[in-house]
Amino acid sequence: MNVGDKAPEVLGVNEKGERILLSNYRGKKVVLYFYPKDNTSGCTAEACSLRDNYSALKSKGYEVIGVSVDSAASHKKFIEKHELPFTLIADTDKSLVNEMGVWGEKSMYGRKYMGTFRTTFIINEEGVVEKVFSPKEVKTKTHGEQLLAL
Template structure:
């Protein structure tokens, strides 16, 4: 399954690194940057998270909230957030439910080898919970991802 522009995002997003339920309705009236990344503390994922962190105030000023998602554990997310001072929640989708529901899990090629894993994907969800834009795979510029979102 893959979510597309115009689709309503799922209500239940998952649990963050503190075990709190994160729901789409928590962000009603705000735009949501829901970004899926492969792994905590890897170079590309750290660059992407830090881009969003460094421009967090600008994103909020433009009406956005940010939520990250990976299949890493809550404990891994806690360390990642603390190390990089990330001001937004990270969903620990260890069962890959949201990853699969959104279409951010699937076959990809890494170093010439086919594997199954997280496909780096960002969904821009509007104030009513509808997907407005999708950045996927190589479209995501990890070091400038916040600027990509702000300039859309």
């Protein structure tokens, strides 16, 4: 998924089992951020940065939605533990990570495995991708500030 592409209408199911559609956010910019795993250090830092900047992001017209392949139950615990004010999509069937092009082969300590590339998409009010933060561009500890600087 690249700048100028239309984002998918069906985003998936959140931590409450609710089906999330992009059209639910018409008229708002959406920060759709993909992260590898609940309760890992980098993912927690990123989520907390977005949490700490959430009211400022909302005041600029943004809605934040997180996505990982973790279960809804895992997302619920992650939200409660870190008091996250935004919804998390449980993409357990990997449909959205594949559609958005953020699922692929990764490598850690020489071991290869399939996983989610940490990526953030800014989607405009009409559902079109306006900006993409690639894995190398996302700064987990200050991601909220990165978005506010746009």
